[in-house]
Amino acid sequence: MVQLKDDSSEASEISSVTRAQVESKPLWPYVLFAVAVGLVAIGAQHLTNSTNLKIGCPFHSSSSSEEKPENPHNPTKENLPAAENSQTADYDSTLYTEDLVYGSKKKLADVYKGRVVTKLELAGHGSSSDNPWVAVLGQIYDVTAGKRMYGSGGSYHFFAGKDGSRAYSTGQFDDEGLTDDLKGMTAEQIGEVYNWINIFSKKYPFVGRLEGPFFSAEGLPSPQWRAVEDLLSELAVVETAKAELHRKYPSCNSHYDQGAGKAEVWCTEKSGGITRSWMGVPRQLHLPGENVRCACIQDSLLSDPKLKEYPDCKPDSTSCKIKL
Ligand code: HEM
Numbered sequence: 001m002v003q004l005k006d007d008s009s010e011a012s013e014i015s016s017v018t019r020a021q022v023e024s025k026p027l028w029p030y031v032l033f034a035v036a037v038g039l040v041a042i043g044a045q046h047l048t049n050s051t052n053l054k055i056g057c058p059f060h061s062s063s064s065s066e067e068k069p070e071n072p073h074n075p076t077k078e079n080l081p082a083a084e085n086s087q088t089a090d091y092d093s094t095l096y097t098e099d100l101v102y103g104s105k106k107k108l109a110d111v112y113k114g115r116v117v118t119k120l121e122l123a124g125h126g127s128s129s130d131n132p133w134v135a136v137l138g139q140i141y142d143v144t145a146g147k148r149m150y151g152s153g154g155s156y157h158f159f160a161g162k163d164g165s166r167a168y169s170t171g172q173f174d175d176e177g178l179t180d181d182l183k184g185m186t187a188e189q190i191g192e193v194y195n196w197i198n199i200f201s202k203k204y205p206f207v208g209r210l211e212g213p214f215f216s217a218e219g220l221p222s223p224q225w226r227a228v229e230d231l232l233s234e235l236a237v238v239e240t241a242k243a244e245l246h247r248k249y250p251s252c253n254s255h256y257d258q259g260a261g262k263a264e265v266w267c268t269e270k271s272g273g274i275t276r277s278w279m280g281v282p283r284q285l286h287l288p289g290e291n292v293r294c295a296c297i298q299d300s301l302l303s304d305p306k307l308k309e310y311p312d313c314k315p316d317s318t319s320c321k322i323k324l
Pocket residue numbers: 042046047055056057058059073143146148149156159167168169170171172203
């Protein structure tokens with residue numbers, strides 16, 4: 001269960017939405033809802049192709065449902081910080097790239113010896129500066145090496161010189177969207193924003209923390225930062241559970257021919273993006289709160305009551321034709 005602190009009004013801005021979304025329901029419908037909201041929000045600005053709570057990119061999408069390639073913007077196990085990483089009181093801030101909490105139970109310590117930057121100073125590192133900086137959730141990176149993208153005329157120039165956290169999930173790249181205000185965002189969306197810290201910290205030098213909603217003038221985590229941190233820890237648990245479910249019931253490949261009113265679903269040893277030693281047979285999977293979907297089922301699970309055979313399809317066939 002996701003539990004947010006609400007020991008400040010800042011924290012409650014996030015928690016009022018997320019608590020309502022997550023406390024009163026089991027976690028899986030919440031995740032489903034969040035994915036749907038995330039898709040609509042991003043889709044309004046950009047084309048999307050999302051499985052697994054991720055920002056999609058048409059360059060990396062495929063019209064077939066079979067074995068989709070990874071999107072470079074997507075969170076992966078690799079870009080989650082290692083659980084053993086933690087901040088200590090005597091770390092060297094010049095070497096330090098923020099090792100945060102997503103995927104682990106670690107939290108930023110209440111001590112900070114690194115640089116604290118004001119909004120004004122950050123604004124001086126906008127797209128026209130020789131050294132553009134970007135900020136995500138109050139973490140600032142020197143993106144000079146990516147000037148082609150963040151400098152004047154670059155495709156992501158609007159991120160330079162500010163904390164546009166919200167837009168890293170929504171793709172709303174105007175003044176209203178480029179804000180550090182997370183109000184109303186789902187846990188999923190905040191996870192997407194956070195993922196950019198993982199990406200930036202691998203690629204660009206860390207500058208420091210931004211004085212603002214997430215960090216104090218001393219660079220110490222604010223209640224709002226703590227709320228984000230707690231949310232991300234819980235999100236990691238939900239994502240793990242979801243991934244396990246997907247490994248257990250990998251999706252089928254599918255081909256729909258709306259015009260002809262028919263479709264075909266089939267299994268391979270890679271369908272659903274899950275590489276495995278067994279192929280499985282197509283079954284309708286009925287998980288509570290989720291749309292019925294086709295899953296490839298291994299022999300040992302065939303008697304699972306959540307499964308239904310496709311009509312007019314042999315029970316041991318690896319492919320089924322469906323009338324729409
Ligand atoms: C919420 C939506 C999106 C956000 C927040 C976003 C953000 C970003 C950012 C910050 C970078 C620079 C990464 C770096 O510094 O290494 C980037 C690069 C890139 N993005 Fe996106 N992006 C989004 C959607 C898309 C979509 C829909 C596409 C596909 C059309 C796309 C294609 C690319 C490409 C090709 C690059 C590399 C650009 C280059 O090397 O010049 N992005 N994106």
